[in-house]
Structure formats: C-alpha cells, structure tokens
Amino acid sequence: MAPRLGLFLIWAGVPVFLQLHPVNGDEPPPYVYNLPETPTTTSSYTIPGFQVEKPHEDDSPPCAFPFTYRRKIYYKCTSVNSEREWCSLDEDYVGRWKICSDGDRPKCHFPFIYRDKRYFRCTTEGSAYGLAWCSLTEYFEREYAWQYCDRY
Known part of the structure; x- marks a missing residue:
C-alpha cells in the first residue's frame, strides 16, 4: 500500500521520503531511533534528607x-x-x-604475534600515534583485529 501511495504522491508532484525498514529475522537492529536505550537498573544511595x-x-x-x-x-x-x-x-x-x-569491549588476546614477535602485553610497536594497542586474535596479520589499550 505504501509504495503505491508514494508513487501517486511523486506523480502528483509531492516529494515523499518514506523510511521502510526490512522485516527480516536475520537483520540486526534496524535503526537506533526505534530502539530503547541499553537496559539499566538502578541502585539507590542516601544523602541526608x-x-x-x-x-x-x-x-x-x-x-x-x-x-x-x-x-x-x-x-x-x-x-x-x-x-x-x-x-x-x-x-x-x-x-x-x-x-x-x-x-x-573485547578482551585483548595475549600472547599475540605481530611481525613475527610474541607480545604478552599491550605495545606501541607499529602505532602511528605512539598509543599502546593489542591484538584481538592470536596472529594480528591474519585478521588485523585490534584496539587501543589506553582508550579504555
């Protein structure tokens, strides 16, 4: 129904921007504005009064x-x-x-191998900005999956 209405409005000279989301169980979250925030729980503490x-x-x-x-x-x-x-x-x-x-965030994979050297902690070797990083897999050059250590 919506595509026919959209085509009619375009034919009539009315610009239309429809946002139709695919309905497919294989899709991740469609768009964030339709989603609730990450669930949080609350704990209370007391300030006098x-x-x-x-x-x-x-x-x-x-x-x-x-x-x-x-x-x-x-x-x-x-x-x-x-x-x-x-x-x-x-x-x-x-x-x-x-x-x-x-x-x-994922956990760093220790030890990891980078340029044929084994690392047991974060390193600045090869870092363009001199920030410590780690591999998320055993062999960095296979997947190139990494993260900064100082960021968190």
Missing part, C-alpha cells in the same frame, strides 16, 4: 566476541545496519543483540 537514584549497567548481558553475522566475523562492536554500535549476544547471530556501552 534526600533519596537519590543512581543508574548503573552491571546487569547487561555480555557481548559474545568474536561473533558471526552474515558470514562475517566481528571481533568488536559494529555499526553495520545501525546508527550506533551493537554486538551479538551469541557467537553466531540469531537475533539477540544489544547496543554497546563503554563496558562492552
């Missing part, structure tokens, strides 16, 4: 790193088909996902 609610994200399920989505392996959160980064809650994506928060 006041009751204050303090949000925290301790109860959020962990991302499953690495995870496979549409036959591609992701070693960290991705923004594929989304305006915000998300991750799968299962190693093979089956529709369970969440919006990533600061606490959702």
Whole structure:
C-alpha cells in the first residue's frame, strides 16, 4: 500500500521520503531511533534528607566476541545496519543483540604475534600515534583485529 501511495504522491508532484525498514529475522537492529536505550537498573544511595537514584549497567548481558553475522566475523562492536554500535549476544547471530556501552569491549588476546614477535602485553610497536594497542586474535596479520589499550 505504501509504495503505491508514494508513487501517486511523486506523480502528483509531492516529494515523499518514506523510511521502510526490512522485516527480516536475520537483520540486526534496524535503526537506533526505534530502539530503547541499553537496559539499566538502578541502585539507590542516601544523602541526608534526600533519596537519590543512581543508574548503573552491571546487569547487561555480555557481548559474545568474536561473533558471526552474515558470514562475517566481528571481533568488536559494529555499526553495520545501525546508527550506533551493537554486538551479538551469541557467537553466531540469531537475533539477540544489544547496543554497546563503554563496558562492552573485547578482551585483548595475549600472547599475540605481530611481525613475527610474541607480545604478552599491550605495545606501541607499529602505532602511528605512539598509543599502546593489542591484538584481538592470536596472529594480528591474519585478521588485523585490534584496539587501543589506553582508550579504555
């Protein structure tokens, strides 16, 4: 129905911008503006005379790193088909996902091999900006999956 209406309005000279989302169980979150924020729980603490609610994200399920989505392996959160980064809650994506928060980062893989040398901690070797980094896989040159260590 919507495509016919859109075609009629275009034919009538009215510009139309329809945002139709695919309905497919194989899709990750369509677009963030339709999604609730990452679930948070609250804990309270007391200031004399006041009751204050303090949000925290301790109860959020962990991302499953690495995870496979549409036959591609992701070693960290991705923004594929989304305006915000998300991750799968299962190693093979089956529709369970969440919006990533600061606490959702993959673990460095130690030891890792970079340029035929084994590293047991973060390194600045090869870093363009001199920042420490680590590999997310055993052999960095296979997948080139990495992250900065100082960023978190």
